[in-house]
Amino acid sequence: MNKPRQPLVKSIAQHNALNQNVKKSNPSLIFINTHINGSRLRAMIDTGATHSFITQGAISTLYHSAIPPCDSIAQLGDGQTTLKIVGEVQLFLQFNKIFTPLNVLVVKTMNTDFILGSDWCTKNAARIDYENNQVSIRSSCGRVFIPYHKSIDCLTLDVKSINVIHIPPRESYTVQAKVELSSADTVYFSPVDPIQFEKSIVMSPSLLHINNYTTYLEVYNPHDYTYTLPMNTLLGRVTHTPYEMHSCLSFDTSRETLPLSPQHHIFNTIELEQKPSETSNTIDKLITHIKNVPEQQQLRLILQQHMKIFDISKITQANTHIQHTINTGDSLPISSRLYPRTIEQRRELQDEIQKMTQTNQIRPSNSPWSSPVIIHKKKDGGIRFLVDYRKLNSVTKKDCFPQPTTEELLHRLGGHRFYTKLDLKSGYFQLPIHETDKEKTAFITQDGLWEFNVLPQGIMNGPPTFQRTMHNLLGYGRWDYVMVYLDDILIFSHTFNEHLHHLNEILSILAKANFQVNPDKCSIAVQEIDFLSHTINEQCIKPNGDKIKAIVDLPTPKTLKEANEFLGKINWYRKFIPNFSHIAAPLHKVTNKTKHHRHEFKWGPDQQQSFDEFKRLLTTYPLFLEYPDPSTPFILTTDASNIGIGGILRQDTPNGTKINYFKSRMLDDTERKYDTIEQEALAIFWCLSELRSYIGDSDLIIETDHKPLENFHKKQINNKRVMNWLFKLQDILPQIIAVKHRPCAHNAAADYISRHFPPSTSTNINPSTAAVTHDDWPIGTDNWDEQVPKPQRTQCTPPSILEHTCTRNASINAEINAGTTRAQSKLQAQPHTSSPNASSTSTTSQSTCSSLPITTPLHDFSLSRIRSEQAQDVIIQQIIQQIRNNRRYESFIIQHGILYKLVNRDDTTIKLVYAPSKLIPEIMTTYHDHPLSGHFGTGRTWSMLRNTYYWPRMKDTVTSYIKSCDKCSQFNVNRRKPPGFLQPIKPPNEVFQVLGMDWWGPTTTSLSGNRYVLVITDRLSGYVFAKASPTNTAHDTARILMEEIILVHGSPDTIITDQGTHFKNELLQAISHLVGCKQIFFDTISSTNKWANGTMEFDIRNPNRQIL
Incomplete structure (x- = not known):
């Protein structure tokens, strides 16, 4: 028998240990009971083992044949652990009276007594049934089922x-x-x-x-x-x-x-x-981007140790020392009525309340406070449950716990390599509310009154409380590797091992406090991360691409609100864009409107050019800033002009120039009157004050093109304003190594930031001073071509002169001398979109120098000129071509090679010349600016044009042109007196909060001797109280008010009366002061109109009509 020398065991268990439930189903190690040679023994099934094994200790308890000696070694799958084989023996296994023979290798020691390997599984066609916790084998009588052994704990x-x-x-x-x-x-x-x-x-x-x-x-x-x-x-x-x-x-x-x-x-x-298997799968997904296997295993170990944090199957409540409080002072409870609901909405609301009740987020309430519920539909069809806490927030004292700024958070991330972002699951819902304040969170539904046990959305001081909680948990001594912004926690480290330590520490703290995170929104140990609309990595910080696309896709603003929204969005990127304030100046010019001047908003060509320039920069400019090198001093290059100031913060490192920051702003009217040295010094001190937190304790070199400021930190300057600025920033002066003079030719970058404007705002700048060649740029900035666009020299082109031909009316056109080049340039700046010459026309008008003498051109409106210009207009030629191709155009006609528009006027069809786009500026100049045209308004100018010419959106063109006319704006002054400010009375929230009071009479004396009636009306409920009296003196008024109203119903907040002596007297003022009531007279509302207290007058009219 050949004894195996190669590895025999590949694995002991390959099944998921997390699929077992409380009853221990589906264990990763499968054990079964068997009888071997008549003795009972527990066996472990391992499909990864090539052979079956038994230990010497186990074989000694069995009846078996002799074991031939053997000196072999089996190696485990780890490549290091070995098992010494002492022999091989044949055993007979019995399962439910089914016997199966098996050759088994005998080893000295092993972690378990008996292993059934793949040889036994293959021979008996073994099947593992995880669902029913059993193993089946093939036999002559069919399949035999063997249940799992119930206990595997002893392994x-x-x-x-x-x-x-x-x-x-x-x-x-x-x-x-x-x-x-x-x-x-x-x-x-x-x-x-x-x-x-x-x-x-x-x-x-x-x-x-x-x-x-x-x-x-x-x-x-x-x-x-x-x-x-x-x-x-x-x-x-x-x-x-x-x-x-x-x-x-x-x-x-x-x-x-x-x-x-x-x-x-x-x-x-x-x-x-x-832990459910879903949580383990979630953890695996979070670390799939880690390609290094040992690093992935280390990260998995840490996450699995804190698996409870990632298990969101059950909502938990955080265990913190801070509980949210709602400080309403002495305010009385505020209650609100129900919002109407449909049957479907009520059913959805019931389901949501049931879920929150089961998770102990809310509980039934008996609170005197109540707020209404708002339901918003989500995109996925679900609902968003919100409570309208506006009334509660209005009486809540504000918590001023500091919130970190975006700038502070982003710059702390510089130079780190690994990032982890943890998004707390329903962050607010994890924080408890103080027991005494839970009643204030009560909300009302059709099914009752409920109150929150946890911090709900929409309540005032929620963000400060959350920030304070996270600061107390994570803040002390850890701000160099963790930061918190609302419900986002960001961990950042220089090395992977350091990041593991930081991550393990933060997860331990969160687990101890019973916080949960949302795994779908978490990023673990990544090298680039999106945070606060920015993309951050080890080298630089840049704007988020999705946010840029959202801005680029914005349409042109048509209202003041839309323009302000665009400015708010683009302001995020001002630190990435040099000359930001100058480009945005036209936008600020039309958006800087007070409430009463919003109607003056006007979007013109200057604003459109600024709008388009920002979009161009966001899509073409290399938008990134590099993190500072702590071993290299900063270099601040500044410059000033009579328009604005600016500066560039950079570092000259061995690897090249690092651009750290761009700063610029406009000068106000006062600052523009400063002397040159003061403006240059202002640029330096303003940039230092703005960048102080960024520079920190690093050394600094300042470069300026103003020679008198050279080394200003070491000498006395004979200028009080400059010395005052110097005194305010004296704490940063020790960091300044030198203040160097850099001539203008070598200070082009900062000079550009402080001087370059869109054409509309830089007309008073000599173009020659802005021209810079590539050789004039600062040393070490050869790679700035893609970062700071170089200004181009502007060429001046004289306006063209057109010949005069009488076409409109001989007596008028004989003396037409077309207005001014202003009108022509304004309309050329808004070319007809259909004309291929529109862009060239606009370019010509913008490059025309205002310093040239004004020439009065003569306009030619002859048929030959119109025919010639129509032949060059793309849109007109398309219409003519389609008509000639037998396309039916009932509203157009061609006569003598000229396209006319047919319109119906007073049951008559008339022909209007289709004006080419190039002639529109000349037509408007003739019909509005010429002395014989009289600078009439939109209506009269439109009525003269509409019977002669036609072009698309002609009335809009006329309106826009006349609004841009300087002379019309100067002399057409609105002489109407502006309306006065209304002073409405705020509606009451409760009954008997605001009362109206007035005397009715005198009338016929009653049997009781009464001639007057004091009428008091509640403005909310309409309840009317009337009391008869013989007289209407101040004493009578005070007596009735005190005895019949205040002592019975309580003191009102406000009483509204006229200025009669029975109301406006010291006695009533004393009573009002005593009970804390405010008295309002008609003179503070309307001094001439008695109907300012209309409810009171209406109620007095009723008894007058009924009695008389």
Whole structure:
């Protein structure tokens, strides 16, 4: 018999250990009971073993034939562990009276007594039924079913170190260990006592993942010296004991609690619970991007130790020391009425309430507070449950706990390689509310009143409370590798091992506080991450591509709101775009409107050009900023003009120039009057103040093109304003190495930022001063061609002169001298989209120098000119071609080679010349700007044009042109008096909160001697109170008000009366002050209109009509 010399055992178990439930179904190791040669023995089925094995100890208890001696070795699948074979014997296995012979190899020792390998499985056609927990084999009588053995807890496997381990002092170390088990998703590890107490090496019981006979453990060395563990050191043992019968000890590796000696070992007992297989699959998905197998195993080990955090099958409530409070001061409870609901909405609301009740998020309430519920439909068909807490928020005192800024968060991430983002699952719902404030969160539905046990969405001070909670949990001593923004936690590290340590620490803290994360929104140990609309990696920070696409796809704003929304979106990217403030200046010009001037919003060609320029920069400009190099000083290059100031922060490193930041802004009216030295100094000090937190303690070199400011930090400058700025920033002066003078020719980048404007805002700048050649750029900035666009020299082109021919009316056109080049340039800046010459026309008009003398051109509107221009218009030629191809166009006609538009006017069809796009500016100049046209308004100009010419959207063109006319804007002043401001009375929220009061009479004396009636009306309910009196003096008013109203119904908040002496007197003022009531007279509402208190006047009219 040939004895095997090659490896015989490939695996011990390949089945999922996490598929078992509480009844221990589907174990990863399968054991069955069998009778071998008449004796009972438990066998383990291993389909990965090529042969079947039995130990000498087990064979000694059986009746068997003689075992021929053998000296062979079987090797396990790990390539290291060997089994010494002492012989081979034939055994007879009995299953339900079915006998099967089997040749079995005898070994000295093994982790289990008997293994049935693939030889037995193949011979008997064995099938494993995981669903019913049984094994079936083939026999002559059919298949025989063998149930699993009920207990597999006694199997114990040794865990030994593979290599020599050198553990640094007071540090954790990840150890690679071997197990005589090929694979297992989860096994329970328990360290042996000698490694813990004799060698004083700290290890914690934990759950391990075994793959290819290998696993990874976390070991901590508490000594002050490096400790060495030899190869094959027994570290502990693993078992498959059911989870609910054990407790797992996890070692707290936070900085404050690292153990210093065996007596100071600090453990936290965490009860292990059965984890669903979905959570394990989720963890595997989170680490699939890790290609390095050992690193992936280490990461899996940490995540599985904190598997509870990723298990979202059951909603939990965080265990924190901070509970959300709602401080409403002395405010009385506020209640709201129900919002109407359909039957379907009510059913959906009931289901949502039932879910939240089962998870203990809400409970029934008897609160005097109540807020209505809002239901929003989601895209997936579900509902979003919200409560309208606006009234509650209005009486809640604001929590001013600081929120981190985006700039602060992003710049702390610089230079790190590994990132993990944890998104807390329903972050607010995990925070508890203080017991005394739960009643204030009450909400009302058709089925009752409920209140929250956890922090709901939409309530004031939710973000500060959440930020405070996370700050207390994670903030102390950890801000150099973790940051929190609302419900996002970001962990960042320089190396992978460092990242494992940081991740394990944060997950331990979250698990202890009973927080859960949303696995679908988490990213684990990635090298590039999206955070706060930016993409961050080790080299640089850049805007998120999806956010840029959302801006690029925006249509042209048509309203003030849309323009402000665009500015808000684009403002995210100002640090990436040089000259941002200058490009945005036309947009700010039309959006900087107060509430009463919103109607003045007008979107013109300047704004469109700025809008298009931003879109172009977002799609073509290399939008990224590089992180600073801490070993290299910063260089701040600044410049100023009479328009704005700007600066560039960079570093000249051996690997090239790093661009760190762009800063620029416009000068206000006062700053434009500064002297040159003050403007240049302002550019320096403003950039320093804005970038102070970014520069930190690093050395700094300042470059300016203003010679008098050279080394200003070391000398006295005879300018009070500059010295004041210098005094305010004196704490940063020691960091300034030098202030160098850089001539304008070598300061082009900063000069460009401070001077370059869109054409509409830079007309007062000499174009020659902005021209820069590539050779003039600063040293070390040869690669800036793709970062800072170089300004181009502007060429001036004189306007064209057109001949004059009378076409409209001989008496008028004989004296037409077409207006001004202003009107022509404005319309050419808005060319007809159908004309191929539109772009060239616009370019010509924009490049025309305003300094040229104005020439009055003569416009030619002859038929030959119209025919010639129509022949060059693309849209007109398309229509003419389709008409000639027998296409029916009932609204167009061609006569003498000219296209006319046919329109019906007063039951008559008339012909209108289809005006080519090139003639439209000349037509508008003639019909509006010419002295004989009189600068009429839109209506009269339109009425003159509509009977002669036609072009698409002609009325819009006329309206836009006249609105842009400078003379019309200057002389057509609105002489109407603006309406006054309305002062409405705020509607009351409760009955008897606001009362109206007035006297009715005198009338005929009653039998009781009464001639007057004091009428008091509640403005909310309409309830009317009337009391008769012989007189209507101030004393009578005060007596009735006190005795009949205040002492019976309570004091109102406000009383509205007229200015009669019975109301406006010291007695009533004293009573109002005493009871805390505010008195309002008509003079504060309307001094002439009695119907300002219309409800009161209506109620007085009724008794007047009924009595008289």
